[in-house]
Amino acid sequence: MPARRRRSTALAAAVATATALGATALIGAPAASAAEVPLTGYELTWGIKDSYRAYVTGMAKGTFTPTGGAVQADGNGAFTFTEGTGSYDSTGHTVSLGFRGSLRIVSEAHRFDITLSDIRFDSGDAEITADVTRDGTTTDDVPLAKVTVTRGMKDMATELTKEAGEVLGSASYEGAAGDPLTVLQTTKPSPTPDPEPTDEPTGEPTADPTGKPSEKPTDKPTDQPSGKPTDQPSGKPTTPGEPAAPATRGQIADGTLGWGVKDSFRAYVVGPVAKGKVTVSAGAKQAAGNGAFTFPDASGTYDTEAGSLEAAFKGAVNFKGHASNGTHGLDLTLTDLRATLKGGSGTLTADVTSLGKTSQDVVLAELKAKSPRLTAKSDVITVNGIAATLTKAGATAFGDFYTAGTALDPVGLSVALKDGAALPGGSGSGGGTAGSGTAGSGAGSAGGPGPSGSTTGGLGATGDLTGGLAST
Structure with a gap:
């Protein structure tokens, strides 16, 4: 089951990527060259976890220093890694991207110095990885988070791994929800706006209006009026002795x-x-x-x-x-x-x-x-x-x-x-x-x-x- 789910989410991401590349880029190519399509000009934005950022700059009195093309949003916000390159595999329906930039996390008060570099996203593996340097030793391709891959690759849910807990200094991070992940192409071709507006508006307007109006109006009027009048009046008259025993x-x-x-x-x-x-x-x-x-x-x-x-x-x-x-x-x-x-x-x-x-x-x-x-x-x-x-x-x-x-x-x-x-x-x-x-x-x-x-x-x-x- 996990493998089947991963493949379906990877396929959804691949469809979105194909749309971004333009239909002719894939359909018009011969079968041999269509297996892998080069991708360029992508950005990855991820904040790791908001409470961790608050901890580093607050109690730990530490700093985040992005370099080499990475940037951090104002107000101790999320991090963006730029100039992503990689490929779309039309056979496996996966997207694999690596990004420029590194992030150094330092606290002299709490005595840690960590650098994350070579950030990578793979829709097939559904994970974010990075090279982690700590105490002068670098470990390559450390899995930091599992990703719930979506078609648009925007605000994808992430779940921190056991390895992320080791990097961040707390085993309690394992399995915790990380910040949402967004992977976008910075320069989109002209065909991109055409398919996306037709796909997404037709699906969502149909599902939301029919589900919400039909369920909530019928549930709430039926449950609450009948439940509360029945419970509360019947409970108090049947136990008149208990409130009277102790002082009120x-x-x-x-x-x-x-x-x-x-x-x-x-x-x-x-x-x-x-x-x-x-x-x-x-x-x-x-x-x-x-x-x-x-x-x-x-x-x-x-x-x-x-x-x-x-x-x-x-x-x-x-x-x-x-x-x-x-x-x-x-x-x-x-x-x-x-x-x-x-x-x-x-x-x-x-x-x-x-x-x-x-x-x-x-x-x-x-x-x-x-x-x-x-x-x-x-x-x-x-x-x-x-x-x-x-x-x-x-x-x-x-x-x-x-x-x-x-x-x-x-x-x-x-x-x-x-x-x-x-x-x-x-x-x-x-x-x-x-x-x-x-x-x-x-x-x-x-x-x-x-x-x-x-x-x-x-x-x-x-x-x-x-x-x-x-x-x-």
């Missing part, structure tokens, strides 16, 4: 908050690039295996009728790495975490200390719970799986390691409404417990700003976890 509002007696910040960030911190460590203190715990954190001793207020709570938690977590001459390129501490919810929405704030400078009450994330209601059972309110999205202020606090809007690890919290109420043991956003201790430096996968994912490990382990906090 008051002071929080105790509680815990579980949050892993972001699993790829933890992996980066404990990876071999940063060679740093994660340290929890003041009552906070970390789960085994570089897992999520638990912050204890909640205090605050709740109102189940309004569906609101405000809770502050004790404990601190410190991320430190990129040691050099007694200093660290990364030294980040989160303390005084506070969570608010009202009607299912809220915020997560913390005091943030980065490289000795403290900012109080930084709104790190916007929160979205699965339900707007807060229900107390046995005098405990538990809310798990709260989606957390990085804010602009949070992105700044993390040195633009990730961009605003990035999904962080989910948040879980449990608060006791009365003294002595039993909190769920080891519950929260992660689950699981482990003993205290310190793990060796360099444990875990290589670090770097990677894709979002679920929280690894669980709540409950105390101690330091040594690893690699990368400033890369």
Whole structure:
């Protein structure tokens, strides 16, 4: 199946290339010469991954330097490699192109120096490759991304490879979506505008209008009116006893908050690039295996009728790495975490200390719970799986390691409404417990700003976890 799909996408790209070359270039040629048609004047534009670019120029305080015909778009944008040459194989229906220009990626703070050169795109293999020079050693034709080849070769989806993760310094990049790829001929022959307007407009207008009007108008009016009136009125009358048992509002007696910040960030911190460590203190715990954190001793207020709570938690977590001459390129501490919810929405704030400078009450994330209601059972309110999205202020606090809007690890919290109420043991956003201790430096996968994912490990382990906090 993979081979068949690759061939079909390669054929689609080949058809587009044939169109760009002009019909006479292929049809009028003898069979022997039609097997390979030379191609010139192409450009390839690809940004690798936007969060990686933000990391290099932000937290890593590094630079991108394109040379030899390569350029970078303004605002730390994507890279374009020029003067692409190659061939179209009409027998295999593939396009193979190589491009001029190289890209050097340097960070003195995080101690890496990487050069990408001889960028190549092959529609048959559906991949981007490059020669990679690191520490004075060059490896040829390293596959950086798999490509979903399309007919127009514009904004093609890419998926970063295992090798890309090794080049970029984080195993978490493997399988992550890269930036879109565009391969275009800079000087198009006159026949090009004729076929493309007739092909693409006829296909897309027909599919979109018929699908969208017929599905959405019928689904939404039918589902939502019938579902919501039936669920909500029937649920509340049948359980009148539960809301009456605990108080509807008051002071929080105790509680815990579980949050892993972001699993790829933890992996980066404990990876071999940063060679740093994660340290929890003041009552906070970390789960085994570089897992999520638990912050204890909640205090605050709740109102189940309004569906609101405000809770502050004790404990601190410190991320430190990129040691050099007694200093660290990364030294980040989160303390005084506070969570608010009202009607299912809220915020997560913390005091943030980065490289000795403290900012109080930084709104790190916007929160979205699965339900707007807060229900107390046995005098405990538990809310798990709260989606957390990085804010602009949070992105700044993390040195633009990730961009605003990035999904962080989910948040879980449990608060006791009365003294002595039993909190769920080891519950929260992660689950699981482990003993205290310190793990060796360099444990875990290589670090770097990677894709979002679920929280690894669980709540409950105390101690330091040594690893690699990368400033890369």
